[in-house]
Amino acid sequence: MTLYRNSVFIVKGLREFCRSGYESAAKHFDPKDLEVDLSSQSFMITGANSGIGKCAAYELAKRGGTVHMVCRSEVRGQEALKEITESSGNQNVHLHILDMSQPRRVYEFATQFRESGKVLNVLVNNAGCMVNTREVTEDGLEKNFATNTMGTYLLTTALLPLLTNSAGSRVVTVSSGGMYSQKLSLSDLQSERMSFDGTMVYAQNKRQQMVMTEMWAKLHPTIHFSVMHPGWADTPAVQTSMPGFHSKLKNRLRSPEQGADTIVWLCAAKAVLDQPSGQFYLDRKSVAKHLALAWTRSNEAEKEKLMHILESLSAPFREVAQSSE
Template sequence: MVTGGNSGIGKATAFEIARRGGTVHLVCRDENRAEGARGEIIRESGNQNIFLHIVDLSDPKTVWKFVENFKQEHTLNVLINNAGCMVNERELTEDGLEKNFATNTLGVYVLTTALIPVLEKEHDPRVVTVSSGGMLVQKLNTDDLQSERTAFDGTMVYAQNKRQQVVLTEQWARAHPTIHFSCMHPGWVDTPGVRLSMPGFHARLGARLRSEAQGADTVLWLALAPTAAVQPSGRFFQVIEISPVLYTKPSIEAVTHHLLTVGPQ
């Protein structure tokens, strides 16, 4: 399963898995764009086993209902949490949650937590979360997880969300030892998200940005390679190597408590 599989790193990842003969479940928000991506992946890979699920990850109840239906019909070996957003102006969901947090952190938490029983039934199950090296500029702020108390900066909020994903990955690894959990930095990649949300950054780096296929290399390794499965679970990877995360561990409990408070009951 690849979330955000209709563009960027997610699409490149989904295509390569399809090319190798895997069954792929695309979880996307925009149905028109997702249908186009699905058709393209099928045509270019020759693999018909590409399924599409339209889900808004910023809505925790919708995510939970999706998993309840999914597990009645499908099995799952690997979950790739790739979808994300960077909203540069403060925006709230219908549930009153900050949009970046709802999508990047809570959506990932609810989807992963709900799918753990499905994954635990399979051989060599894995969860890979696409984080970002941008999180290294942010210490985890457990007192303001929804960015309510300071001037809003979408880039820094995104970095904070990516830090939160690293924390969750460590916690999941401890709680569920039969599943291999990892998160990773894909490098700085020329994706639609970077072009739209960080135009200045995109213009400055230009040709130095990695391609979408290059950005998918560590994701694919973590999701598929036998050598990845023997790496310690719960770690942060960059360029197919474990990388330091530089934060204090006691903050893990604060993140989990907040997610349990705002998540679907």
């Protein structure tokens, strides 16, 4: 089954996820969707100092939005902040330094932001990592899981009260087509038992993000949740984490701007709020969450169990953060 999933995924990717797939889809975009004034809107984007996160931050700032860039590196964050403010002409762009692999700090940051009196209309969970050898963080979590899954879970859940207070609020999570190769697995979330494969762990994290989004959409109907696939884009993260993949396909990869397009559309287009919450998007279109005949679907009990596990794992980090206040 894994061979089938991977084979179908590769064929689909070459047809839809490369630059040619974007160019074909873009012929049907409505340019009016992004002819919007975002001066009354506030956005938070994780991983905003490079790649598609940086492109999305610029596009939102260019349209007048207040943008909160959440970055791990202060040096790279400051460089991106300077570039975005100068090129967009928007001074309402702010930098926050945060490592998404540190759950206690993620919760502290989200709590402080929520209690600061700031407004937040849209959260973009873009930050991610693909570590190809198993690393354990100081909190005892496998690093890919800590960043991609636990970081996303804690930041989003801690900011939900703030988003609930904003009419038409949205949460956009940047996933990967790699999730097509994975069925939700709850038996080894920390990748302790299996032979470690960073690409597959990352893909499993992305499936977990899809499930989280589906469950949040049911629990919080006043917020619009979505997950998007940027396609195969030529970004620093891809160059670093997947050098072989990048070398083979570099002439066919999307630009970071093309990869960021659907993020911006999901954040800004009024038409998005007419779509059902909890969907998966590629090139401004809701697409299937599973490959045909790939047996990657999970039942509701499995999805609920993931949420229960994440809540249990996150509880100690919340308690430590609260006790240090």
